[in-house]
Amino acid sequence: MNQNSKYIIWVALTVAIGGFLLGFDATVISGTVPFIKKYFDLAGTSGDLKLGWAVSCLGWGALGGNAVAGFFSDRFGRKKVLIVTALLFAGSALLSALATNFTAFVISRIIAGVAVGGAILVAPVYIAEISPSKRRGSLVSFNQLMIVIGISASFFSNYFLLNAGENNWRWMLGVEAVPAMLYFLLLFAVPESPRWLFGKGQTERAREILTKSCGAEQAAEELRNIRESYAQKASGVGVGGLFGRRMRFIMFIALAIAFFQQITGINAIFYYLPTIFVQAGGGVNAAFKQAVLVGLVNLGMTLVAIRWIDRLGRKPLLVIGSAGMAASLLTCAWAFHDSNYQVTEKSYAILESAKVPADLVAQLKASDKKVFTTDKDFTAALVLQFGGERIKPHLETLVTASLNIRASLVLYAIIGFVASFAISLGPVMWVLLSEIFPNQCRGAAISLVGFWNSVVSATVTMIFPWELSRFGSAGTFLGYGLMAVAALIFVLIWIPETKGKTLEELEGILVRKDNSRPEVVSSSGVNS
DSSP, X not given: OOHHHHHHHHHHHHXXXXXXXXXXXXXXXXXXXXXXXXXXXXXXXXXXXXXXXXXXXXXXXXXXXXXXXXXXXXXXXXXXXXXXXXXXHHHHXXXXXXXXXXHHHHHHXXXXXXXXXXXXXXXXXXXXXXXXXXXXXXXXXHHHHHHHHHHHHHHHHHHHTTTSOTTHHHHHHHTTHHHHHHHHHHGGGSOOOXXXXXXXXXXXXXXXXXXXXXXXXXXXXXXXXXHHHHHHHHHHOOGGGXXXXXXXXXXXXXXXXXXXXXXXXXXXXXXXXXHHHXXXXXXXXXXXXXXXXXXXXXXXXHHHHXXXXXXXXXXXXXXXXXXXXXXXXXXXXXXXXXXXXXXXXXXXHHHHHXXXXXXXXXXXXXXXXXXXXXXXXXXXXXXXXXXXXXXXXXXXXXXXXXXXXXXHHHHHHHHHHHHHHHTTHHHXXXXXXXXXXXXXXXXXXXXXXXXXXXXXXXXXXXXXXXXXXXXXXXXXHHHHHHHHHHHHHHHHHHOOOOTTOOHHHHHHHHSOXXXXXXXXXXXXXXXX
16 A cells, blocks of 8 residues: 555545544434433423434534535635534533533534534545545545444443443433544644635645645646636536536435435434334343444445445445345334234233332233234223323333334344445445535535435434334334335436546536436446
8 A cells, every 4th residue: 555545544534533423423312312211201292202302403403514514614624614513523422411401402412413414514525525536435435434433332332331320321422522522633634625725726735635645647637627627617507506407417316315315214213223122122231232233234334335335336336225225124114013012921021120010010910911913002002991190101111011023023124224224325325425516516515415414314313203103113114115115216217327437527427518418427337
């Protein structure tokens, strides 16, 4: 490995630490759900909505970060925006760990969301703008790799802090401040984006950075391409023309893939992962262990994506992954549909270990052993027989203890879904978004698409507890599965192949020059 390669890998990995913080912050909440639910007294229907808000408010905060990060990065530089996100990550971690009321907790998570919204957009753009075209896919995927490492780290951290006492959830949230401050310090050692510097008239500085990252010969070629791109003004495309005729195709595929990445439920599943496994019949400790396993699978398959994204191409990975996601989600829906609820001898042991009152357990033993096909019917029967106030404190334990399901099938289906996402929509979407927009409006365009992506993510996450209550686990996963099928159809018809092209070449291919459909690069590399 030559000096240029070592340098660009170091820069990409350093910038991608923002992805680690993003992944950690996004999923650390999954381990705190049962504890913040109890601490802030989030019970009943209103409690479900408040819990959904507490978990999803990070996504709503990300909307703010998405809305301004791209514009600020175009004006002040990619590096400065990333430095601000590092400070926001550190501050929000400490604030959420110290929160004593629900409002303060939500505000701290919204601040974290602003950091997430900035990091998820600017980090991949920065890496794409400093990377050689032949390695851009794998280098940009470092950001997704760090996201999944952060996700896995949060699951490990939550598991090891599970027995840290009644304030365990505070430790789970606060520990993130340490890597956030490390990120803040390391960012001062990386250069500014060479394409941003060129746009600000700092040509020689841009040349120096490109030479250091890809060698003098390729740096000269990159500068020629960048100069031609700016001279042409992207054929008249600017921020104001994002929805004009020339950008219509690019915006269509960008907004659509951003929609499908989140509507298939990835963040809802990650944010509530231990809760889902508990609902599938596992205990709390087992659920946290299974979450760790899912995190490791996510990490392993992201490494596979990084290895193959510049070899196999973007579109083949999206096709394989979307098909796998659909199959896994529909399998999960079938497993929950095939389940039933009945109080059995196994149930009594679980209820007694969970310290459900002995008189209630005795009455359950004496009651009829009816079989219910849905958790809604089972819950309604319990409320009717024992009264809502008496059942309410133990309802989740009763439902879990009485569930008869193929728990291993649910686990395998979730693992399959996460693995499929990790080789496709997870890393590939951000690689595509960092590639397909013209230089002059890349930051603003990705801000807009990222904003839309966060709207979908926050909405899906917020309504997830309500969906489980309203449609049950089977109906919820069926909806996600059908969306994955739609994503597969979209990828097959519309997604272009972008591997091996410079950012400026892609600009020439994808931006409309007339009323015809733009030239698209097929997965085999042949223009069509």
